[in-house]
Amino acid sequence: MEPEAAAATAQRAVRVLRVLEKTYPDQRPLLRYDNAYQLLIAVILSAQTTDAQVNRVTAALFAALPTVQTLAEATQADVERYIHSTGFFRSKARNIRAAAVVLRDRFGGQVPQSMQELLSLPGVGRKTANVIRGALFGLPAIIVDTHFARVTRRLELTAAAAPERIESEVAALLPPESHYSFSMCVNYHGRYRCHARRPDCGQCEIRALCGYPRLIG
Numbered sequence: 001m002e003p004e005a006a007a008a009t010a011q012r013a014v015r016v017l018r019v020l021e022k023t024y025p026d027q028r029p030l031l032r033y034d035n036a037y038q039l040l041i042a043v044i045l046s047a048q049t050t051d052a053q054v055n056r057v058t059a060a061l062f063a064a065l066p067t068v069q070t071l072a073e074a075t076q077a078d079v080e081r082y083i084h085s086t087g088f089f090r091s092k093a094r095n096i097r098a099a100a101v102v103l104r105d106r107f108g109g110q111v112p113q114s115m116q117e118l119l120s121l122p123g124v125g126r127k128t129a130n131v132i133r134g135a136l137f138g139l140p141a142i143i144v145d146t147h148f149a150r151v152t153r154r155l156e157l158t159a160a161a162a163p164e165r166i167e168s169e170v171a172a173l174l175p176p177e178s179h180y181s182f183s184m185c186v187n188y189h190g191r192y193r194c195h196a197r198r199p200d201c202g203q204c205e206i207r208a209l210c211g212y213p214r215l216i217g
């Protein structure tokens with residue numbers, strides 16, 4: 001992108017953020033959690049399913065296995081019993097048990113902050129790591145999920161398809177301190193307005209900043 005075009009896109013991204021921060025003032029994750037351990041496990045479980053589905057199983061899971069230590073010592077069958085309705089439950093059970101073992105043995109039972117350390121945990125990719133960094137630690141975090149990818153492409157803030165590329169291109173448009181807020185606002189906008197099949201462009205708060213309605217006629 002030419003420097004002038006890049007500057008105009010960055011300005012538009014900031015204007016999108018300003019509008020969406022007013023539209024979605026509560027930017028907490030929709031996953032329920034009380035501590036770092038619970039958020040990490042909930043985000044791992046949220047792959048390929050909805051946050052509502054994860055919330056339905058985590059209350060019982062965390063009541064039975066309330067700490068890193070208890071999860072690290074649980075059997076595969078123990079864990080599967082609680083999470084079987086989340087889909088891919090066998091691999092998710094393996095991953096969260098293995099993640100708990102790593103947390104216990106390498107990180108003193110604490111969830112680490114650095115991207116590299118988070119990515120060393122089984123079941124943790126960049127999306128999960130960025131949720132943890134942004135929501136728990138207040139660090140810059142662009143969280144690329146299906147909603148974020150769709151909305152940022154429609155807004156022409158990126159044309160990339162690969163999540164890492166989307167992450168780096170959008171990150172370059174905004175000041176680091178607004179990355180997490182932007183991620184959550186755009187995620188909410190994808191859920192509640194900019195739907196995958198029928199985006200509600202007629203009611204959209206950022207329609208004036210988006211070329212997509214003109215593209216689809």
Ligand code: SF4
Binds near residue numbers: 199207
């Ligand atoms: S105008 Fe339509 S496509 Fe653009 S962000 Fe709003 S809902 Fe999505």
